[in-house]
Amino acid sequence: xxxxxxxxxxxxxxxxxxxxxxxxxxxxxxxxxxxxxxxxxxxxxxxxxxxxxxxxxxxxxxxxxxxxxxxxxxxxxxxxxxxxxxxxxxxxxxxxxxxxxxxxxxxxxxxxxxxxxxxxxxxxxxxxxxxxxxxxxxxxxxxxxxxxxxxxxxxxx
Numbered sequence: 001x002x003x004x005x006x007x008x009x010x011x012x013x014x015x016x017x018x019x020x021x022x023x024x025x026x027x028x029x030x031x032x033x034x035x036x037x038x039x040x041x042x043x044x045x046x047x048x049x050x051x052x053x054x055x056x057x058x059x060x061x062x063x064x065x066x067x068x069x070x071x072x073x074x075x076x077x078x079x080x081x082x083x084x085x086x087x088x089x090x091x092x093x094x095x096x097x098x099x100x101x102x103x104x105x106x107x108x109x110x111x112x113x114x115x116x117x118x119x120x121x122x123x124x125x126x127x128x129x130x131x132x133x134x135x136x137x138x139x140x141x142x143x144x145x146x147x148x149x150x151x152x153x154x155x156x157x
Contacts, residue, residue, distance in 0.1 A: 001026050002041035009048040010099055017114055020153070021121045027152040028125045031145065035090075035129070042092040042128060044121065052098035067101040068120040070094070070127035095124035111157060118155045122146045 003022055005013055013021075021044060029035045047055070052065035059069065073093040097120050099113070106116040126142055133139035150156070 001029060002039070004041070004043045006043065006045040007047075008045060008051060010046040013046060017117060020114060020118055020155070023153040024118050024121045024149060024155070025125050027149045028122060028129075028145075030152070031148060032129060037087060039087045039089040040092055041089070042125070043094040044124075045094060045096050046099050047096055049098055049100040052096065052101065055096060065098050065101050067098055067105060067116075068124045069096045070124040071096070072128045072130070092125075092128040095121065095128065097121070097124070109157075115155055115157070118150060118153070119146060122149045125149075 001022070003018075003025060005018055005021075007013065025042065029040060049065040052069070053063065055069055056062045056064065056066045060066075071094045073091045097117065099117070102116045102120060103113050106113045109116070123142070123146055126145055131138070131142050131145065133142045
């Protein structure tokens with residue numbers, strides 16, 4: 001599993017937080033066996049509230065910043081293993097997180113920013129692999145999976 005971290009106008013992410021987010025995504029992959037046979041990669045980028053507002057407006061028609069957006073890679077099938085690769089490779093897509101919104105939510109829910117970022121990474125990851133929360137049943141499924149992933153890595157409420 002490869003995760004590429006980036007910041008656009010935000011503070012660099014502490015290495016401990018990067019490690020925790022890697023663990024969250026890895027746990028998500030472990031709970032989805034069809035991905036174990038692939039060398040998966042994704043990007044997690046942190047953006048300002050202004051940029052998140054622009055993205056949310058462009059892609060969701062909402063004029064406010066949101067906490068996380070996911071952009072699944074719908075154009076790529078796994079790369080067939082060649083003589084140099086033991087496993088096929090698949091780029092899952094990109095997760096965009098707004099630390100300003102995450103910080104506000106962490107305060108609202110009375111937990112740490114690190115816990116909120118871990119939750120957003122789990123949530124974004126699940127969107128990349130096809131989960132959504134458009135119905136009550138879908139939302140219950142996503143909440144249960146997010147909880148399972150976070151508990152697996154020891155991120156508790």
